[in-house]
Amino acid sequence: MHVFITGATGHIGSALVPELIAHGHQVTGLARSPESAAALVRQGAAVREGELDDLDGLRAAAAEADGVIHLAFREDLMRSGDLPAAVAKDLAAIRALGEPLEGTGKAFVGVSVLLPFAGLGRAATERDTLPSGMRIDAENHLIALAGRGVRSSVVRLTPITHSPVRDRHGFATVLIETARRTGVSAYVGDGRNRWAAGHTEDAATLFRLALEKAPAGSRLHAVGEEGVTTETIATAIGEHLGLPVVSLDPEDAPQHFGFLADLFRLDAPASSVLTQELLGWQPEASGLLEDLGDRRYYGE
Numbered sequence: 001m002h003v004f005i006t007g008a009t010g011h012i013g014s015a016l017v018p019e020l021i022a023h024g025h026q027v028t029g030l031a032r033s034p035e036s037a038a039a040l041v042r043q044g045a046a047v048r049e050g051e052l053d054d055l056d057g058l059r060a061a062a063a064e065a066d067g068v069i070h071l072a073f074r075e076d077l078m079r080s081g082d083l084p085a086a087v088a089k090d091l092a093a094i095r096a097l098g099e100p101l102e103g104t105g106k107a108f109v110g111v112s113v114l115l116p117f118a119g120l121g122r123a124a125t126e127r128d129t130l131p132s133g134m135r136i137d138a139e140n141h142l143i144a145l146a147g148r149g150v151r152s153s154v155v156r157l158t159p160i161t162h163s164p165v166r167d168r169h170g171f172a173t174v175l176i177e178t179a180r181r182t183g184v185s186a187y188v189g190d191g192r193n194r195w196a197a198g199h200t201e202d203a204a205t206l207f208r209l210a211l212e213k214a215p216a217g218s219r220l221h222a223v224g225e226e227g228v229t230t231e232t233i234a235t236a237i238g239e240h241l242g243l244p245v246v247s248l249d250p251e252d253a254p255q256h257f258g259f260l261a262d263l264f265r266l267d268a269p270a271s272s273v274l275t276q277e278l279l280g281w282q283p284e285a286s287g288l289l290e291d292l293g294d295r296r297y298y299g300e
Helices: 013-022 034-043 055-064 075-079 083-101 136-148 171-182 200-213 230-241 250-264 273-279 288-292
Strands: 002-006 026-031 046-049 067-070 107-113 151-157 160-162 185-188 194-199 218-221 225-229 245-248
Touching (some): 002 013, 002 055, 013 026, 013 200, 026 034, 026 055, 034 046, 055 083, 067 083, 067 200, 083 107, 107 136, 107 200, 136 151, 151 200, 160 171, 160 200, 160 288, 171 185, 171 230, 171 250, 185 230, 194 200, 194 230, 200 218, 200 273, 225 288, 230 245, 230 288, 245 250
Parallel strands (some): 002 026, 002 067, 026 046, 067 107, 107 151, 160 194, 185 245
Antiparallel strands (some): 194 225
16 A cells, blocks of 8 residues: 655654555655655655645645555644644644545544543543544544545554654653753652553554554554553653652642643543454553663663
């Protein structure tokens, strides 16, 4: 299958491209810089130069492909505090990629996140949905394409999707950088709130399986561990860096954590039982605490 991927050199994409090629797929990745293009070529993928904002280019690339995987997200906007702009650009890209796929039966796999399903008092499952919200509108639009002749599916990622051999590690990197900057590894309140976790390599396998055989309209969870407490996460980081582990009052969290403050307070456990049953996927890679003990996670 000829697969077009946005975000092909990002955290998940850098694991997914070799996964797809190893299983016989032809990959074309969107690259917005010469460095990204060179990285794709080294992995054996073709390159389509362009930007996520080039909606006509996205339509053309999707029309030429047998399947599409959309991973790119403007994290630069999110980190600067303009999450609404990042979300709007994501939805626009999904609309553009989906248009030429309508009525074709081709696969379109998108990415979503599990944090909006926090606070349920139980582990979120693949059956949980929301009518609207940040990144939820994009997820719902993609799933709705199943009613327009697209074999669409969404992979929901955990708050920490980890791997010490990748260049970027999502929120784990932010927590490590914050601990180094402030001199303490912190959590909020009693630290009993939980974050689900998953390994990058396991997530890459799930994206491939979704591309190959997920039924239209599937919501999938890339969860390896249902919930690790934020105190446990902070303690693992503090122990490795040799820093004190402290509890912060909620009112002090924004100054310490920045944009991550409200998210690190959420109780967000999640299950992947239904995903495993549907696709035969099994998380097999190392757990979060094992990876947080790896010096490579800290650039050492």
